[in-house]
Amino acid sequence: MRRLPQLILILLVPFVLTNCALFGKSDRSAEPAQPQTTAGGTPKVVLAETTFDFGKIAEDQDYTHEFVVKNGGTGVLQIRELIPD
Numbered sequence: 687m688r689r690l691p692q693l694i695l696i697l698l699v700p701f702v703l704t705n706c707a708l709f710g711k712s713d714r715s716a717e718p719a720q721p722q723t724t725a726g727g728t729p730k731v732v733l734a735e736t737t738f739d740f741g742k743i744a745e746d747q748d749y750t751h752e753f754v755v756k757n758g759g760t761g762v763l764q765i766r767e768l769i770p771d
Contacts, residue, residue, distance in 0.1 A: 728759045729762060729763035
């Protein structure tokens with residue numbers, strides 16, 4: 687009887703991991719946000735670059751790249767969500 691919880695755990699973990707891998711990705715594509723005019727004006731996103739290619743990468747390395755985001759408008763710019771691709 688003591689092995690039953692271990693057996694259930696052994697069978698359950700791969701199932702959960704597989705579901706996370708298959709269904710954890712977002713199917714929605716990134717859409718540019720539409721600026722909303724407020725009493726203070728309209729925000730405007732200004733980016734020097736919108737994409738960056740790391741080229742050939744190795745799986746066991748960490749890679750980072752910094753995108754500089756500026757507000758070129760007169761309203762408050764709020765970034766609510768980022769969707770990496």
